[in-house]
Amino acid sequence: MADYHFLQKFVEEKSPTPSYVFDLDILSGHVEKIKQLLKGKARVCYAMKANPFLTRPMLDHVDLFEVCSPGEFRICERVGVPMEKIVLSGVYKNPADISYVLKTYGGKGVYTVESWEHLRHLNQNAEALGMKIHVLIRMTSGNQFGMDEEDIRKIISRREEYKGLHILGIQFYSGTQKKNLSQMEKELQTLDGFLGELHREYGYQAEELEYGPGLFVPYFLKDKEEDATELLGAFGELLDKLTFGGNVILEMGRYLTYLCGFYLTSIVDRKVNHGQSYAILDGGINHLNYYGQAMAMKLPHCTQTDQAGKPRTEGEEELWNLCGSLCTVSDVIVKLFPLKKPEISDMLIFERVGAYSVTEGIYLFLSRPMPRIYFWQEGKLTLVRDAVHTDEINSEREESKNGQID
Numbered sequence: 001m002a003d004y005h006f007l008q009k010f011v012e013e014k015s016p017t018p019s020y021v022f023d024l025d026i027l028s029g030h031v032e033k034i035k036q037l038l039k040g041k042a043r044v045c046y047a048m049k050a051n052p053f054l055t056r057p058m059l060d061h062v063d064l065f066e067v068c069s070p071g072e073f074r075i076c077e078r079v080g081v082p083m084e085k086i087v088l089s090g091v092y093k094n095p096a097d098i099s100y101v102l103k104t105y106g107g108k109g110v111y112t113v114e115s116w117e118h119l120r121h122l123n124q125n126a127e128a129l130g131m132k133i134h135v136l137i138r139m140t141s142g143n144q145f146g147m148d149e150e151d152i153r154k155i156i157s158r159r160e161e162y163k164g165l166h167i168l169g170i171q172f173y174s175g176t177q178k179k180n181l182s183q184m185e186k187e188l189q190t191l192d193g194f195l196g197e198l199h200r201e202y203g204y205q206a207e208e209l210e211y212g213p214g215l216f217v218p219y220f221l222k223d224k225e226e227d228a229t230e231l232l233g234a235f236g237e238l239l240d241k242l243t244f245g246g247n248v249i250l251e252m253g254r255y256l257t258y259l260c261g262f263y264l265t266s267i268v269d270r271k272v273n274h275g276q277s278y279a280i281l282d283g284g285i286n287h288l289n290y291y292g293q294a295m296a297m298k299l300p301h302c303t304q305t306d307q308a309g310k311p312r313t314e315g316e317e318e319l320w321n322l323c324g325s326l327c328t329v330s331d332v333i334v335k336l337f338p339l340k341k342p343e344i345s346d347m348l349i350f351e352r353v354g355a356y357s358v359t360e361g362i363y364l365f366l367s368r369p370m371p372r373i374y375f376w377q378e379g380k381l382t383l384v385r386d387a388v389h390t391d392e393i394n395s396e397r398e399e400s401k402n403g404q405i406d
Contacts, residue, residue: 001303001311002351004262006376011309013381016372017266017347018283020358024057024377027260027354031061034256037232041239042248045087045210048072050253050355051261053373053384055079058256064110066251070097083108087136087210087251089171090114091145095121107131112171114138114146119155119162126164134168136210139194141174149194156204167204169246170195173212176254177291181231184213185238192242207246215255219290219352220298254291254355261354263288263371266307267346268325277320279342284324284331286361287371288350296321296332301351304339315341322348326366367391 006021035044045064048055052072055065056079065081067073068090076086083105088098089112101109102125113119113135126133137155138146147155152170159167172191178184191209198204213235218225239248265283272278290300304312317338324331333350363370370388374381 002262002301004303004309004349005379006262006374006381007305007309007349009376009379009381010264010374011307015374015381015383016387017264018281018287018371019264019374020287020353020371021262021264021374021376021381022051022054022057022354023260023262024375027054027057027257028061030259031058031256033228034232035061037229038236038250041236042250044256045249045251046256047212047251047253048075049359051257051358053358054257054260054354055081057375062256064249066253070094073097073101086110087112087171089138093118093121095125098122099125102126102129102131102133107133110134110136110168112136112138113155113165116147116151119165123162123164132164132166135165136168136171136208138171138173139191141172145173146171152194153198153202156198156202159202159204167206169206169208169210171210171251173251174214176214177216178214179216181234181238184235187211188238188242192244195244205246206244208249209244209246210249210251212251213255215252217254217258217291217352217355219258219292220300222298257354258352259354261352261357263350263353263357265348265350267342267344267348270342270344277318279320279322279339281322281324281333281348283333283371284326284368285333286324286326286331286363286365286368287357288324288333288353289357289360290353291356296335299334299337302334302337303349303351304342305347305349306343307345307347309347312340312342312346325368328365364390364394367394 043063045066046058046062047066049068052075055075064085064087066087066089067076086109088109091114111122111133137152139152140146140148174187195206216226265281267279268282269280306312317340319336320339321335322333322337324333367390370390372383372387373385375384
């Protein structure tokens with residue numbers, strides 16, 4: 001059970017469920033610990049898709065932000081992320097969006113190249129504006145993202161033709177939730193060898209290697225808890241083995257943010273059908289998503305409290321199916337979860353939801369409201385987004401009734 005520093009204030013202020021709380025004290029402590037354990041061997045880039053609400057709080061803790069859509073870029077503009085800290089990534093880059101960024105921010109930042117089309121319009125835009133912009137070429141891991149080694153060789157061999165581009169190096173990411181270091185070691189060895197090959201064959205000296213390690217997050221009770229000191233110490237040893245002498249950037253999202261997030265939902269009904277106990281919650285799978293959950297069978301870190309926030313400790317544990325409020329049999333958060341004498345209005349506090357749940361759920365299904373979002377920092381609970389009524393999104397505009405939409 002984690003320390004719920006926010007809980008007393010949450011209850012005192014009669015904050016409604018369902019809600020997310022992101023503990024910024026936990027966030028800052030966790031990220032700073034990661035940086036200390038890396039011992040300056042790599043810079044840290046926050047993949048903001050993991051949780052865009054944490055973009056501003058991350059400003060003082062990370063070196064760079066990976067931005068993958070125009071919407072994410074607008075968030076960065078609103079919260080004041082300097083362009084120098086942005087890596088503009090993503091498999092689709094609209095030329096008009098790129099033109100806006102270049103004209104507005106004067107070619108600052110770094111841009112990723114994921115195709116010949118990307119290369120062409122980035123170079124054309126930069127040349128037309130008299131700029132030379134910094135780019136990273138994304139190397140594919142065998143999917144729709146990035147370019148294969150042969151295409152990268154062609155680009156590097158002809159790099160002088162692209163007058164608007166300064167090719168900093170390579171970007172690579174192959175996936176998340178890697179349970180051991182062996183895959184990372186193999187990937188780093190491959191990247192190191194490829195960069196060496198580009199140097200030998202084309203005289204190209206890469207300045208940067210941006211790598212997404214996909215470090216494992218233990219979401220469930222049966223997951224092995226990895227000690228961060230041991231994990232990052234061992235990962236640092238992999239970086240020490242690189243012959244590449246430029247800057248290494250670690251792109252991370254899930255591993256940076258998962259610990260700081262909590263999801264609070266309340267029991268609103270109870271029933272027993274054919275010997276199976278069901279607790280109906282005011283939240284559901286539209287809000288809560290654990291990567292790797294299998295048919296709701298894995299038990300996440302979660303605490304049952306009464307409505308005053310006091311943990312339920314009396315009585316024997318009974319197994320309950322925790323179901324949400326959606327009108328679908330799929331809305332089962334956890335099957336056979338141990339509860340003690342559950343009462344209506346009891347709260348369930350799900351832990352380790354700082355990454356992805358806040359944006360990855362099926363929020364528009366059945367027009368249920370999106371949860372409130374709170375920050376907890378230095379003893380203060382702050383509402384940063386009120387509940388959003390999705391029925392307004394799921395219905396036609398008033399003007400359309402008379403065919404008068406502009």
